Amino acid sequence: MASSSSIFGRMKDPGLMSCFSPSISTHRCRKQALNRVLAVMAPMQPQRSPATTGSVKHAMSMTEKILARASEQLHLAPGENVWVNVDVLMTHDVSGPGTIGIFKREFGQNAKVWDREKIVIMPEHYIFTSDERANRNVDILRDFCTEQNIKYHYDIKDLGNFRANPDYKGVCHIALAQEGHCRPSEVLLGTDSHTCNAGAFGQFATGIGNTDAGFVMGTGKILLKVPPTMRFILDGEMPKYLLAKDLILQIIGEITVAGATYKSMEFVGSTVESLNMEERMTLCNMVIEAGGKNGVVPVDKITLKYLEDKTTLTFEPVYSDDCARFIQEYKFDVSKLEPLVAKPHSPDNRALARECKGVKIDRVYIGSCTGGKTEDFLAAAKVFLASGKKVKVPTFLVPATQKV
Amino acid sequence: MAAGDRPMTGEILLSLPATILSLSSTFNLRFPSRPSFPKCPSFSRSPPEPLLSTAPRAAVTPSSPSPTTFHGPCYVIGDNIDTDQIIPAEHLTLVPSKPDEYQKLGSLALCGLPSSAYPVPFVLSGAASTPFPIVIAGANFGCGSSREHAPVALGAAGVRAIVAEYYARIFFRNSVSTGEMFPLESEETVIWKECTTGDIVTVDLDERWLTNHTTGKEYRLKPIGDAGPVIEAGGIFAYARKTGMIASASTA
Numbered sequence: 001m002a003s004s005s006s007i008f009g010r011m012k013d014p015g016l017m018s019c020f021s022p023s024i025s026t027h028r029c030r031k032q033a034l035n036r037v038l039a040v041m042a043p044m045q046p047q048r049s050p051a052t053t054g055s056v057k058h059a060m061s062m063t064e065k066i067l068a069r070a071s072e073q074l075h076l077a078p079g080e081n082v083w084v085n086v087d088v089l090m091t092h093d094v095s096g097p098g099t100i101g102i103f104k105r106e107f108g109q110n111a112k113v114w115d116r117e118k119i120v121i122m123p124e125h126y127i128f129t130s131d132e133r134a135n136r137n138v139d140i141l142r143d144f145c146t147e148q149n150i151k152y153h154y155d156i157k158d159l160g161n162f163r164a165n166p167d168y169k170g171v172c173h174i175a176l177a178q179e180g181h182c183r184p185s186e187v188l189l190g191t192d193s194h195t196c197n198a199g200a201f202g203q204f205a206t207g208i209g210n211t212d213a214g215f216v217m218g219t220g221k222i223l224l225k226v227p228p229t230m231r232f233i234l235d236g237e238m239p240k241y242l243l244a245k246d247l248i249l250q251i252i253g254e255i256t257v258a259g260a261t262y263k264s265m266e267f268v269g270s271t272v273e274s275l276n277m278e279e280r281m282t283l284c285n286m287v288i289e290a291g292g293k294n295g296v297v298p299v300d301k302i303t304l305k306y307l308e309d310k311t312t313l314t315f316e317p318v319y320s321d322d323c324a325r326f327i328q329e330y331k332f333d334v335s336k337l338e339p340l341v342a343k344p345h346s347p348d349n350r351a352l353a354r355e356c357k358g359v360k361i362d363r364v365y366i367g368s369c370t371g372g373k374t375e376d377f378l379a380a381a382k383v384f385l386a387s388g389k390k391v392k393v394p395t396f397l398v399p400a401t402q403k404v
Numbered sequence: 405m406a407a408g409d410r411p412m413t414g415e416i417l418l419s420l421p422a423t424i425l426s427l428s429s430t431f432n433l434r435f436p437s438r439p440s441f442p443k444c445p446s447f448s449r450s451p452p453e454p455l456l457s458t459a460p461r462a463a464v465t466p467s468s469p470s471p472t473t474f475h476g477p478c479y480v481i482g483d484n485i486d487t488d489q490i491i492p493a494e495h496l497t498l499v500p501s502k503p504d505e506y507q508k509l510g511s512l513a514l515c516g517l518p519s520s521a522y523p524v525p526f527v528l529s530g531a532a533s534t535p536f537p538i539v540i541a542g543a544n545f546g547c548g549s550s551r552e553h554a555p556v557a558l559g560a561a562g563v564r565a566i567v568a569e570y571y572a573r574i575f576f577r578n579s580v581s582t583g584e585m586f587p588l589e590s591e592e593t594v595i596w597k598e599c600t601t602g603d604i605v606t607v608d609l610d611e612r613w614l615t616n617h618t619t620g621k622e623y624r625l626k627p628i629g630d631a632g633p634v635i636e637a638g639g640i641f642a643y644a645r646k647t648g649m650i651a652s653a654s655t656a
Contacts, residue, residue, distance in 0.1 A: 081630065083649065094496045098552065101501025106641050126497060133497035140499075193550040193574060209552030209578035210500060215640055219650055223640065225630070257484060258544040262573050291547065291572055346484065 059321040061229040062296045063264040066204040066318060070187045078228035078327070083221050086118070087186035092172050093123040095191030095210050097140040102214030113148050114220035120152040120181055121145055122172045128159055135159075152181070162402070170401030173197040173369040177281065178403050180310030184299045184317040189216060194369050196287040200280035201307075202299035202317050207288065227293045228327035229264040229320070230255075234271040236335035243379055244279035245371065247271070247332075248286045249340040253350025254330065260292035263327060266320065267297050271334040277306040278375040285370045289347040364391070367398025374404050472610040474564040479526055479536035480601045481517065486548030487575065489516035491557040493549075500556040507532060509553055510560030524601050526561070533562040538605055540614075541568035542596045546575025552582065559584025565607045567614050567625065569593050580631045583639035589626040590614065 058075045060068065068075060071082040091099050104111065113119055121141050126134035138156065145153035154175065156168035169175035173194050176182055184202040189195065191213045198205035208222070216222050232251055252259070265287050272280070280297045287295035297303075299317035339353040366372065366380050377399065384391075495512050498505040510533055514526035527534045539558070545568035546554060555578045558566070565586040571579075579587040586609065595614075599605070603618035612625040628635065637643035644650045 095550075095552065097499040098501050101499060105501065131497060137497060137499065191550060191552075193548065195550075207550035207574055209550055209555075209574065209581060211552060211578065211581040211640060215581075215644065219644075221649070223644075257547060258570070258572070261544070261570075288574075291544065293573060 059323040059325065061231075061264070061320045061324040061326065062202065062266060062298065062318055063204060063229055063294060064226055064324070065320075066185050066187065066296075067224065067226050069185060069318070070204070076226050078226050080226045082224060082226065084187055084224050086189055086216050086220050086222055087183070088118055088120060088176075088181050088188040089213060089216050090120045090122065090172060090176060090181070090188065090190035090192070090195065091213055092121075092125050092192060093127070093134070093137045093141060094125045095213065096121060096123075096144075097137045098210035099191060099213040099217065100140065100144050102211055103217040106214060107218040111218060113150070113217050116149050117151045118220070119148075119150055119217065120154075120176065120179075121150055122154045122169060122175060123156055124154075124168075124170060124172050124175070127156055127168075128162070152179070154179075168402065170399070170404070171369045171372060173285065174281070174373060174400035174404070177201070177277070178310070178401060180307070180313075183307070183311060183313060184303065184315045186315065189213070189222060193288045194285050196292065196295050197281050197285040197369060199284035199287065199295035200277060200297050201303060202296060204294050204296070205284075206294045225262075227262055227264045229266050229324075230260055230292075231266045231268065231320075231326040231329045233329065233331045234267065234269040234334050235331070236271055236333045238271055238274060238334055239337070241339055242334070242337060243376075244275055244282035245286075246337060246340050247334065248283050248289075249342055249347070249350055250332065250337055251330070252286065252290045252342075252348045253340070255290055255348075257289060257346055257348045258291045259348075260287065260290040262291075262293055265290065265292045265295040266326070267295065268320075269332075271332075272297060273300060273302075276302060276375065278373040281373070282370060282376075286347070361393050363393055364395040365398070367396065367400065369400060372398050372400035372404060377404070473606055473608045474537055475606045476537040476604065477535060477602050478538045478540050478599060478605045478616075479514075479524075479534070480540045480596050480599045480603075481514075481522065481542070481545075482596060483542035483569075484544045484547055485517075485541060487546060487551050487554040488548055489518075490514055490546065490554040491551065492516040496551060496553055498553065500553055500560075506556065506560050509557040510534075510562065513557040513561035513563070522601075533560075536601070537562055537564045538607055539563055539566045539568075540596050540599050540605070541566060542594065543569040545569075545571050546579075547572035550574040550578070552578045555579040555582055555584045555587075565609075567595070567607065567623070569595070576631070580634050581640040583635060583642075586628070586635065587631070588614075588628065591624040591626055595623050 060075065064076050064078070067082065067084055070084040072085070073082065076082065103113070123138040123141055127138065129135070141153070142155055144150070145155070154167045154169045156162070156165045158164040162168060169179065172190065172192060176188070176198060182188065182198040182201040182203060182205070186203045188198050188203055188205040189208050190205070191208060191210060193207040195205050195207040212222060234247060267280070267283050272283070275283070284295035284297065298319055341351050341353050341356050343349040343351050343356070366376060377397070491509065491512060492515065495509065498509050500506050500509060511527055511531065513534060517526070519525070526536065545566065554575060559582070563585045565588055567588045567590050570589055571587055576587050579585060588607065598619060598621060599616055600618070603616050605617065606615045607625075608615070612627065614623040614625055616622070634640060634643045637646050641650070
């Protein structure tokens with residue numbers, strides 16, 4: 001049984017040796033100096049002697065439970081390397097062709113994917129362009145989907161008019177959610193670092209490369225090391241001038257761009273419970289910016305309401321046990337936070353927006369997976385209306401999907 | 405591969421599935437037996453027929469004295485080098501599994517580094533590969549996007565090993581899964597500040613040392629850890645075949 005002070009638990013099966021993380025190395029934490037301490041890092045939980053009751057012995061965090069179920073084990077501890085069953089694999093036009101190339105090379109030119117209904121193919125990165133290679137890559141995806149009879153292929157053919165493409169959705173991470181592919185307790189992998197976005201639905205979602213994805217395409221499994229979980233408790237009423245982006249920038253500034261490397265980030269607390277799904281996605285989306293493996297938000301009625309009209313598949317949410325061990329805990333009083341800016345050139349170069357008052361802006365970009373959802377545009381619209389309905393600098397608006 | 409040709413140490417050979425004989429590895433990362441990993445077999449097998457041979461390594465001088473060491477000039481970069489600096493987004497239309505595009509990625513490795521901070525280019529203008537087989541980096545190397553093009557570009561360019569303070573997760577995982585190069589870690593921090601691009605170094609995998617011959621300094625390397633068996637097998641596919649998770653390529 002893992003002790004509270006060790007990062008990795010004992011491996012259950014010595015025959016299953018490897019995974020991918022290097023040995024743990026401590027890194028220097030760059031703390032931003034703010035006028036007052038806004039976050040409190042809770043002390044490490046004291047060493048507990050193993051209890052005889054089953055619930056304490058098998059206490060697991062949300063991420064551990066999801067991976068345990070996916071690897072058909074009763075219990076998992078951080079550090080264990082397990083083969084996990086994958087529920088959804090997503091790829092797009094940048095990584096898809098490479099993934100397909102590896103799949104065919106390794107499993108054979110005539111091989112079939114492990115499950116034609118569990119792969120989601122979304123051309124969306126380099127679409128409205130005359131670049132021949134980019135267009136060729138979209139064609140490669142189409143040929144493969146036809147050959148494999150892939151159920152979920154959100155294709156685009158008419159580049160001149162995006163509306164003429166009924167299947168084309170837009171930015172993959174938001175489209176995945178809108179199309180009902182994000183479901184509690186499942187394992188979703190994508191060939192894109194912001195795949196962690198889907199953790200907002202109480203599932204394990206993370207980004208992988210072409211080779212791993214090619215492997216999943218053929219087998220439906222992936223070798224994963226169970227990450228320890230960092231818990232972020234966000235409490236307090238969300239001020240009107242704050243958005244979920246400010247919350248995650250606060251966190252990243254606190255722990256640095258490598259602060260969550262190889263770890264899971266769990267977001268709980270009354271503030272998180274008050275956020276809608278799009279705001280929860282913003283939180284989880286930027287987990288990768290802190291180096292995190294995945295992010296999770298517990299499932300509640302807000303999650304269920306969002307999913308109501310999007311999926312008919314059944315799911316069973318899991319929750320962290322009360323006595324689950326977290327490698328670190330951070331508490332934030334959200335009511336005391338202020339709008340933040342990440343200054344060049346790093347997402348953890350956090351500063352208060354009011355400290356950057358005098359900085360001249362050259363361009364504004366509102367969009368993509370982190371900032372291109374309906375909620376983001378509504379928030380921007382409020383500021384726009386309040387400030388005189390005129391933009392002062394070139395402003396680019398990039399809605400994430402057709403639906404937005 | 406012509407008779408009599410011997411692939412150079414550490415050269416990545418991509419093989420056609422149909423021509424893999426009794427081998428379980430597709431990415432033939434040449435690797436001697438390592439007593440520190442008792443579970444792994446010794447690697448005394450003939451190389452498979454390659455789909456492509458990688459770009460000429462003529463720029464590496466001199467050739468490695470033994471299969472467990474890499475030797476040559478090093479290229480030094482700092483902290484938080486992200487995947488966009490390793491291979492900018494505009495080049496991601498190149499598909500790594502296509503041999504000619506794989507080569508092209510190699511020629512573009514690290515072209516996203518700002519020339520003001522890195523006046524010596526990693527790949528000379530017009531060249532297909534790098535003269536630097538070893539990269540020394542700072543903290544959080546490979547952070548940012550999950551693009552596998554990043555370790556692929558470095559491997560295709562001719563990098564044999566990277567010695568960094570530590571890695572971003574997805575980059576490390578991709579390096580291991582593809583078997584493109586060895587992602588090693590130094591025990592000391594900030595060694596990159598004591599090295600200069602062009603210093604002649606040796607990386608000894610077995611003894612776990614990075615030796616900078618130009619400065620005379622030595623740095624201990626951390627053990628490759630859990631990634632060892634996967635790299636030794638030759639990447640995730642080879643490892644999965646070896647452990648029986650998937651069938652061998654010849655029966656696929």
